[in-house]
Amino acid sequence: MSTATVSRVLSDPDKVRQKTHDLVMEAVRRSGYIPNSTAQKLRTRRTMNVLVIAPRLTNPVFAEILRGVDDELTQSGYGIIIGNLDNRREREARYVDLALSRQVDGILLLTGYIPENGARSMRDSGLPIVAMCAAIHEDGIPNIVVQDREAARQAVEYLARLGHRKFGYISGTLGSIIEVERFAGFQEGIAAAGFSQDDVVRWEGPFVFSTGVSAAEAFLQMKDRPTGIFAACDESAIGFIKRVRAERIRVPQDVSVIGFDGIEYADYTEPTLTTFRQPLHELGCVGADVLLKLIHNAMKPEDWSIRLPVTLLERETTGPVLHKDYKSLRRSAV
Amino acid sequence: MSTATVSRVLSDPDKVRQKTHDLVMEAVRRSGYIPNSTAQKLRTRRTMNVLVIAPRLTNPVFAEILRGVDDELTQSGYGIIIGNLDNRREREARYVDLALSRQVDGILLLTGYIPENGARSMRDSGLPIVAMCAAIHEDGIPNIVVQDREAARQAVEYLARLGHRKFGYISGTLGSIIEVERFAGFQEGIAAAGFSQDDVVRWEGPFVFSTGVSAAEAFLQMKDRPTGIFAACDESAIGFIKRVRAERIRVPQDVSVIGFDGIEYADYTEPTLTTFRQPLHELGCVGADVLLKLIHNAMKPEDWSIRLPVTLLERETTGPVLHKDYKSLRRSAV
DNA sequence: TTGAAAGCGCTAACAT
DNA sequence: ATGTTAGCGCTTTCAA
Numbered sequence: 195m196s197t198a199t200v201s202r203v204l205s206d207p208d209k210v211r212q213k214t215h216d217l218v219m220e221a222v223r224r225s226g227y228i229p230n231s232t233a234q235k236l237r238t239r240r241t242m243n244v245l246v247i248a249p250r251l252t253n254p255v256f257a258e259i260l261r262g263v264d265d266e267l268t269q270s271g272y273g274i275i276i277g278n279l280d281n282r283r284e285r286e287a288r289y290v291d292l293a294l295s296r297q298v299d300g301i302l303l304l305t306g307y308i309p310e311n312g313a314r315s316m317r318d319s320g321l322p323i324v325a326m327c328a329a330i331h332e333d334g335i336p337n338i339v340v341q342d343r344e345a346a347r348q349a350v351e352y353l354a355r356l357g358h359r360k361f362g363y364i365s366g367t368l369g370s371i372i373e374v375e376r377f378a379g380f381q382e383g384i385a386a387a388g389f390s391q392d393d394v395v396r397w398e399g400p401f402v403f404s405t406g407v408s409a410a411e412a413f414l415q416m417k418d419r420p421t422g423i424f425a426a427c428d429e430s431a432i433g434f435i436k437r438v439r440a441e442r443i444r445v446p447q448d449v450s451v452i453g454f455d456g457i458e459y460a461d462y463t464e465p466t467l468t469t470f471r472q473p474l475h476e477l478g479c480v481g482a483d484v485l486l487k488l489i490h491n492a493m494k495p496e497d498w499s500i501r502l503p504v505t506l507l508e509r510e511t512t513g514p515v516l517h518k519d520y521k522s523l524r525r526s527a528v
Numbered sequence: 529m530s531t532a533t534v535s536r537v538l539s540d541p542d543k544v545r546q547k548t549h550d551l552v553m554e555a556v557r558r559s560g561y562i563p564n565s566t567a568q569k570l571r572t573r574r575t576m577n578v579l580v581i582a583p584r585l586t587n588p589v590f591a592e593i594l595r596g597v598d599d600e601l602t603q604s605g606y607g608i609i610i611g612n613l614d615n616r617r618e619r620e621a622r623y624v625d626l627a628l629s630r631q632v633d634g635i636l637l638l639t640g641y642i643p644e645n646g647a648r649s650m651r652d653s654g655l656p657i658v659a660m661c662a663a664i665h666e667d668g669i670p671n672i673v674v675q676d677r678e679a680a681r682q683a684v685e686y687l688a689r690l691g692h693r694k695f696g697y698i699s700g701t702l703g704s705i706i707e708v709e710r711f712a713g714f715q716e717g718i719a720a721a722g723f724s725q726d727d728v729v730r731w732e733g734p735f736v737f738s739t740g741v742s743a744a745e746a747f748l749q750m751k752d753r754p755t756g757i758f759a760a761c762d763e764s765a766i767g768f769i770k771r772v773r774a775e776r777i778r779v780p781q782d783v784s785v786i787g788f789d790g791i792e793y794a795d796y797t798e799p800t801l802t803t804f805r806q807p808l809h810e811l812g813c814v815g816a817d818v819l820l821k822l823i824h825n826a827m828k829p830e831d832w833s834i835r836l837p838v839t840l841l842e843r844e845t846t847g848p849v850l851h852k853d854y855k856s857l858r859r860s861a862v
Numbered sequence: 863t864t865g866a867a868a869g870c871g872c873t874a875a876c877a878t
Numbered sequence: 879a880t881g882t883t884a885g886c887g888c889t890t891t892c893a894a
Contacts, residue, residue, distance in 0.1 A: 196865050201889055211863060226648070231629040232575065233887035235566045236870050243609075251594055252792070257586045264585075264612050268622060273631070275577075276610045278598050288602060295565040297607070314560070403796055436796045458586075462737055462770045464798050530881050535873055545879060567871035570886050865894080870887105877882075 245298040247277040247305055254457045262478020270486055287311035293319040300485045306371040322488035326481035328371045337499045338481040343379035345470045345504045349424045349452045350383025357515035358422030360393050364409045366426035367400040376426045395420050406433025421449055421515050428453040428460045428469055446513035465510030473502050579632040581611040581639055588791045596812020604820055621645035627653040634819045640705040656822035660815035662705045671833045672815040677713035679804045679838045683758045683786045684717025691849035692756030694727050698743045700760035701734040710760045729754050740767025755783050755849050762787040762794045762803055780847035799844030807836050
């Protein structure tokens with residue numbers, strides 16, 4: 195019995211006689227033989243691993259996307275090598291090298307940009323790349339994202355319909371494509387509802403709780419405060435609400451807040467957070483699926499870029515404006 | 529110039545002449561050569577990868593530990609292959625095979641048990657294993673855990689000192705070693721403070737928000753309710769508080785709650801959660817460090833098992849008991 | 863249907 | 879200090 199026959203039995207059982215097959219399988223079972231995957235990788239030039247680069251792991255948004263990715267990849271026998279940047283760009287270098295040294299068959303990027311190491315970029319690896327969550331506008335890179343812009347626009351519409359006339363925007367990480375999209379949508383909404391830049395306040399900071407806290411502190415200093423706030427992520431919305439309520443500002447009576455993401459916490463805040471739910475698990479599945487197709491050259495052009503819808507969850511942090519001058523007159527939501 | 533020389537320049541520069549070194553490096557730079565890591569792995573029999581098995585990724589506790597692991601491993605040039613069980617034990621099999629086929633040099637287990645695939649266990653791989661977060665009592669497996677039992681015991685003491693006389697315990701995942709330890713500590717505390725099983729109520733469920741919600745619903749049905757609650761994790765503490773407050777139960781005036789973990793979100797609840805902060809990042813670093821030592825046979829016996837301390841964060845969900853009969857008489861905390 | 867043999871790209875022992 | 883050579887364990891022609 196040659197090693198070649200064993201190999202055939204294990205990889206393509208139809209190529210051998212039934213009897214040989216049984217003999218080999220019995221021996222395999224008894225000896226507990228498991229092929230050395232490194233040797234397989236070297237020989238076949240496929241690693242059966244995918245690299246996933248995430249800006250941060252402690253953000254539940256990424257964790258949830260990763261679940262989807264994992265479900266899809268595991269099903270196809272692929273493994274995940276996780277590249278956690280932990281919000282530090284200097285960590286990219288290591289993963290660029292990892293791609294360049296062909297330790298993976300494909301790359302999923304949650305970053306919104308292509309990681310680089312000095313002069314070399316992940317693109318130089320020639321490996322298939324799919325951008326998820328945050329778009330990368332380059333040839334040959336499919337984007338699997340949600341309708342950030344549309345949702346942000348819808349947030350303003352929703353607040354305007356509730357009677358709000360002055361708006362606040364709590365940003366995400368500056369320069370991030372997601373932030374850019376959401377702010378653009380917010381501005382479109384402002385314009386569409388007939389408001390101007392005078393009716394808008396913007397507070398900046400990364401996608402974390404404390405950004406909402408700082409925004410709240412700036413908010414509290416204002417004399418003529420906005421009453422409708424859109425936060426580019428749930429965490430900063432939660433930070434904002436927590437901070438203003440500590441100063442006896444009522445939500446939503448004094449200020450309405452809409453978040454973005456639909457993380458699980460957002461359903462356990464007081465009041466529960468009105469927000470847009472992203473289909474995070476699906477995002478992960480679809481992204482992984484597209485990458486696998488790319489790896490197997492089975493990509494249909496119409497699948498290239500996908501924009502998944504988000505859902506507005508109307509909960510307790512938004513409500514009609516109570517005008518100060520006529521406190522008794524509560525405008526009904528149109 | 530032979531391939532062997534190039535190999536030496538790249539792996540052990542001191543073994544070649546300075547001039548040769550420079551020549552090779554120049555050529556490497558110009559050609560953009562990067563060694564094929566799979567071939568290196570096959571030849572050296574080291575994969576430079578570590579497998580981390582986590583019960584679930586969306587739990588911020590695991591995400592935080594993973595950060596520590598990542599920091600430590602990255603520094604030593606090791607990569608992480610993530611094995612997310614997503615709370616489904618049938619997913620273990622794949623990772624057992626991965627270990628058996630030697631795709632990694634070592635294994636970090638956050639599970640509290642050794643994953644199995646039918647008759648075969650990860651131990652059969654012969655790879656070094658370190659248990660983190662949840663202990664595994666087997667020869668040759670170092671445990672890096674926190675003082676679960678001591679903390680739970682301390683929680684009861686703390687509540688008793690505040691005047692509480694009837695206690696509630698919200699469990700974690702049944703059968704989990706962490707849950708067992710925390711409940712044991714809780715019971716020790718009850719006994720040490722001179723209380724009996726009649727003074728204790730226990731509600732069961734996994735380590736998730738909704739366990740706290742169900743516990744709250746059972747709590748609300750009771751006539752003689754406990755006033756001091758210890759939850760085996762922050763998420764269920766938060767779920768509990770959210771649910772009882774919806775029924776106008778005041779925290780901490782009517783019921784005090786202590787959590788466990790110290791997740792970031794626990795600082796953004798209303799009121800902010802009293803809880804034990806686990807040194808999660810450190811747990812990850814230490815666990816990874818011990819594993820690396822095991823891999824390099826550099827383990828000193830005294831480092832084998834480590835129990836890190838937790839810190840009680842006294843925040844707003846705990847307070848002195850207000851006895852119903854003498855509502856005006858507020859006992860001071862001793 | 864099976865076996866023999868080449869070779870994936872690298873490193874390490876040995877030879878020079 | 880460098881080159882030659884023999885594998886690491888597998889898969890895949892090619893030949894039988």
